[in-house]
Amino acid sequence: MEEPSDDGIRELMYQLESAAIKCSERCLYQSSKWAAEMLDSLRPLDHDDTDLESPMDMTDSPIPPANPYIQIRDPAESALEKQESYKYLLAKSYFDTREYDRCAAVFLPPSTPPVPLSVSSPNSKSKTSRTSKKGKDAASPFQASKISKPQTQNPYPKLSQKSLFLALYAKYLAGEKRKDEETEMVLGPADGGMAVNRELSGLARGLDGWLSDRTAKGLDDQGQGWLEYLYAVVLLKGRNEELAKKWLIRSVHQNPYHWGAWQELNDLLGSTEDLRQILELLPQNVMSLVFYVYCSQELYQATEDTYRSLSELQTMFPESAFLKTQHALLLYHSKDFEEASHIFEDILTTSPHRLDSLDHYSNILYVMDHRPQLAFVAQVATATDKFRPETCCVVGNYYSLKSEHEKAVMYFRRALTLDRNFLSAWTLMGHEYIEMKNTHTAIESYRRAVDVNRKDYRAWYGLGQAYEVLDMSFYALFYYQRAAALRPYDPKMWQAVGSCYAKMGRVEQSIQALKRALVAGSLQPDESSHGGASPGSVSRKILDPETLHQIATLYERLGDEEEAAAYMELTLQQESGAPVNENSDEESSSDSEHSSPSDGEIEHSGDEDPDRPRRHRHKRKPRRAKESFAAQNDDSLVSESWNGTGVTATTSKARLWLAQYASRNGDLDRADQLAGELCQDGIEVEEAKALMRDVRARREDAA
Template sequence: MATLSAEQTLQLRTQLHQAVVACNDRCLYRSAKWAAELLNAFAESEQDLDNASDTEPSSPTSEGDPWTNFQFSQESHEARLERREYPKFLMAKSFFDCREFDRCAATLLPSLVPQKPIIRDATNMAAKSKPKRSEPLPGLPQLSQRSLFLALYAKYMAGEKRKEEDSEMILGPTDGAVTLNKELTRISNILDEYLSARGGLQSTHESQGFLEYLYGIVLLKGKNDALAKAWLLKSVNHCPWNWGAWQELADLLNSAEELNEITEHLPQNIMTFMFHIYCSQELFQSTEKVHNEINQISNIFPNSAFLQTQRALLHYHSKEFEEADGLFADLLSRHPYRLDSMDSYSNILYVMPSRPKLAYLASVASTIDKFRPETCCIIGNYYSQCSEHEKAVMYFRRALTLDRQFLSAWTLMGHEYIELKNTQAAIESYRRAVDANRKDYRAWYGLGQGYELLDMHSYALFYFQRAVALQPWDPKMWMAVANSFANCGRLQNAIRSYKRALVAGSYLDNGGAVSFTSSADPLAGSVGGALDPEILYQIALLYERDNSMDEASAYMELTLAQEEGPDEDDLPPGAPLSSAGGGIGITQTTSKARLWLAKWSFVKQDWQRASELANELCQDGVEVEEAKALVRDVRARLEADGHIGG
C-alpha cells in the first residue's frame, strides 16, 4: 500500500472522525472506540494536519472546520428530520446512557408496544427473504434513520438485558438457548417493513448503513446466516467505518475460501484491508502475506494498538510465544490502561510458562478494572497455573456473568472443569463456546477430550477432526485424532494420522510448544521436534497390532535412533525427512523401544542383538528387571544350543 498524500490523509482523518461521532450518536460505543483509536494512530503530528488543511484549499472536506458539521446527515430529507427530532433524540440518548433502554425506545418510537414471546422460524426466514408483516407501523416514515436505529437498538438491548436476567446462573437450567430475546420478532418485523419499503437488498436508496447492520444482527440471532451476511455486506458498503458490522461479518466466515468469495462484494477502501487482516488472524492464517499486509498498513497507522494486537495474535497462533510476548509487553507499556485482548496475553504467559509475568499482568488488570471480563480471565489463568482450579472456575464464571458473549471464558472454564474431573460441565462449557464461535479449535479439542474421558471414542473422533481442520499444523491435534482412530479399531487411519503429526511437528521450531490446553491432557507436552519419539513409538505399536512386524520393527529402530539423531538413510518408507544429528538422549520412550527390539530380536533368535540391547537397558536404569530376565534367557538359550560364550 503506497503512502497517502496529505490530502488523502486529511480525508481519512475526517472520515474516521465522522465515524466516531456517528457511532457515538447511535450508542455503538465499541465501534466508536475502535475508530477513535485508529484516528489517533497516524504518524503525522497535529501540526502536519494543520499544514495539510492550509495547503489543500480544494479538498472536498476543507470547507469550514473539518472536525465539525457531522451532527446532521448530508442528505437533505434526513437532515430536516434529524433537526426536528434533535431535542427528543438527545433525551432518548441520555436514557440509553443511563441504561433505561425501554424508556429510550418509547421516547423516539411510542408505537413500540410490549410484544408476545413469539419464536421466529429460522427455516421459513431462510426460504423467504421477507417475513410476514405485522400490524401497521404508524409514524415510521416520519422518523429519521438515526432515531429509528437508536429506538430499535435500545429495544434490542432491553431484550438482551431481560434475557440475561431470566438466564440467571451460568450453566443453570435456564441458561443458553432455552432463554430468548423476546424483542427480536418485533424488531425484525419493523426493520423488514421499513427496509422493504425502501427497496430491500436491491435498493439503491441513500442509506446510512446502521439499520442494515441491526437487521443483520437480528437475523444472526434467528440463525439465518445467509440473509444476515447479505445485509451486513450491504451495511459495510453503505457505512464502511462501523467496525461492529465488520466483526459480525467476520463471525460468519468459517474458512479462507469464504473470505475470498465475499472480497469482490466489499467496498474498495482501507477498511476492507483491515477486515482481511482481522479475518486472517481469526482463521489462523499466519502467512507471510498477512504479515506483509500489516507492515503496509502500519506505514499509515504506526501507532495502532489494534494492528499490533493482530500481529501478536498471529504469532500466538503460530506457537511463536516469545515474539507474541514481546509485542504484548510493548503494547502494555505503551497503553498501560488498555485491557482489550489482554486475556489472550495471559494465555500466552500461561503456556510459556511465566508465572511472574502472569501475576504482574493480573495485578495490573485488577488495579485498572476488577469487573472487566478480560480481568477475570487473566486472574482465572493465574489461579489455574497455581493449580487452584476451583478459584479459576469462580473467576471464569464471573467473566461470563459480566458478559455471556465473552467466548474465550467458556473455553477456559471447560479446561478447568477437565482438571476438576467434572466432565459433563466441561462438555457443556465447550459446547457453549463452539455454539458462539465455530472457529475456536481449542473448544472443539476440549469436546473431544471430554468424550474421550467418557470412553465415547466415535464422538471424540468427530470433535478432534473439527479441531484439526482448524489447526492442521498442530501435531497435538493429529495425535488426538490418531488415538481416537486407534480406539475405534481403525488402525491404518490411526497410522496415517500419527504420520501427519510427524509432518506437523517438523514445523515447530520451539521444542514442543503446543496449543493452550489443560495439563490433564495425556498428550500434552509429548510433541517435540522433527521426529518425536513418542509418535514413532505409537506408530510402531499400531503396526504391531496390525501384524506388520517389519514396519513395527523399523519404527522401533527409528524411535531408538532419536537418542543420537537419525540419519536420512535410516528413515523407513513414508516417514518425513529430518535433519541428521540433534539427538534427545535416553528417555523412557526410547528405553521402551529398546526393550521391544530386544524381545523382537529374541523371538527372531538374534541372540547377539538381544543381549546387546538388554545389557544397554541394564545400564540405562530403565526397565532393569525385565532386561536382566532377558539377559538370563539369552544366556540360557546360548548354553542350551552349545554356542560359544555360554
C-alpha cells in the same frame, strides 16, 4: 498495496474521525472507540506545516476548504436531522442513562409494557397469556414473524435514518436487558436459552418493511449502512445467517469504517474458504485489509500473506494497539509464547489501563508458568476495573495456576455473569471442571463455548477430552475431528484423533492420523515466517519419538513386523537427532502431508486448542499411557532442536523391542549391542540382562 501518500493518510484521518463521531452519535461506543484508537495511531504526515509556536493571528486565517473526502449528504436526510435535533438530544440522553424504552418512545409510539396492565379478570387472561408465551414464543423469538405474512410496508413514521436507528437500537437493547434479567445463574437449571429477546420479531418485521419500501422507491443507493447493520444483527439472533451476510456486505459498502459490521461479518465465517469467497464481495480499501488480518487471526492462519498484510497496515498505523494485539495472537496460535508475551508486555507498558485482550496475555503467562508476572497483570487489571470480563478471566487464570480451581471457577462465572458471550470464560471454565473431574459440567461449558464461536478449536478439543474420559470414543472422535479441521498443522489434534481410532479398533485409520501428526510436528516455522506454521516456509526438525513408537506398535498389531521395525528404528534415531531416512517415513505419509483435513478421515458437517494449552492437561488424559509424553509441555514440539531428545523411556522401549526383534531373526550381534546400550541407559535393565543371557546361551549352543 503501496505505502499511502500524505493524501491517503489525510483521507484516512477524515474517514476515521467521521466514523468515530457517527458511531458515538448512534451509541455504538465500542466501534467509536476502535475508530478513535486507529485514528490516534496513524503515522504523522510527512509535510506538516503547522507550527504551534507561530504568532499567526487566528482572526486573519482564511476559512478552510470543505473536506473533499466526506460524501455529500442527502438534503432530505439533512433536513430531517435538523428538525429532529432537539428530540435526538433527548433520546440520546435517555439511552446514555440506560433507559432504553424511554429512548425508543421519543421517536416511535410506545409499545405495550412487557407486563400486561389488565384491569379486568386478572386470573383468566393473564394466566393464558403467560402460559402461551412459555411455549412457542420462548422457543423462537421469530415465531410470530414466521406465522404472519411478511411485512411489505414501512411501519415507522417519517424519520431520519439517524433517529430511526437510535430508536430501534434502543428497542433491541431493551429486549436484551429484559432477557438477561430473566436468565438464571450461569449453568443454572434454566440457563439453556429459554429466555429470549421478545423485541426481535417486531424489529425483524419492521426493518424488513422499511428496507423493502426503500427498494420499491429506488432509494437503495442512499442508504447509510446503519439500519442495514441492525437488520443483520437481528437476523443473526434468529439464525438466518445467509440473509444476514447479504445485509452486512451491503452495510460495509455503504459505511466501510463502522468496525462493528466487520466484526459481525467475521463471526459468519467458519473456514478459510468462506473468507476467500467473501473477500471478492467486499469494498477494496484499508478496512478490507484490516478485516482480512483479523479474520486470518481468528481462523489461526499465521501465513506469510497474513504477516505481509499486517506489516502493510502497521506502516500506516505504527502505534496501533489493535494491530499489535493481532500480531501477538498470531504468534500465540503458533505457540511462539515468548515473542507474543513481549508484544503484550509492550502494550501494557504503553497503555496500562487497556484491558482489551488481556485475557489472552494471561493465557500466555499461564502456559509459560510465569506466576509473578500473572499476579502483576491481575493486580493492574483489578485496579483498573474489577468488573470487566477480561479482569475476571485474568484473576481466574491466576488462581488456576495456583491450583485453586474452585476460586478460578468463581471468577470465570463472574465473567460470564457480566457477559454471557465472553468466549474465553466458557472455555477456561470447562478446563477447570476437567481438572476438578466434573466431566458433565465441563461438557456443558464447552458446548456453550462452541455456541458462541464455532471456530474455537479449544472448545472442540475440550469436548473430545471430556467424552474420552467418559470412554465414549465415538463422540470424542467427532469433536477431535472438528478441532483437527480447524488446526490441520497442530500435531496434538491428530494425535488425539489417532488415539481415538486405536481405541475403536480402527488401526489403519489410526496410523494415518498419527502420520499426519508426525508431519505436522516435523514442521517448524522458518525465521522469515514470523512464527507462522505455514506449510510453504518450513524447515525440518526431529520427529516426535512418542508418535513414532505409537505407529510402530500399531503396525505390530497389524502383524507387519518389518514396518514396525522401521518405525522403531526411527524412534531410536531421534535420541541423537541424526537425519532420518526420509523414504521410510515421508513416503509412507506422503498421502497425508498434502491432503486436506476435510477429506478422508475428517467427516464434519460444515463447521469448521484448549483456550490456553493447559500445563496439567496430559496428566488428565487416559489416552497418554507413556509417562515421558505425559510430562511434556504443549510447546515441547516447538522448542526441540536438532540436538536430539537424548535417552527417554520411549526410545529405550524402542531399543528393547529392536533388540528382541533382532534376537528373533537371528541377528545376535545387533541384539547384544542394543541390550548392552540398555544396561548403560539404566532403563529396562532387567529385560536387557535377560536378553544378553539368552544371546550368550545361544552363541554357546551354536559353538
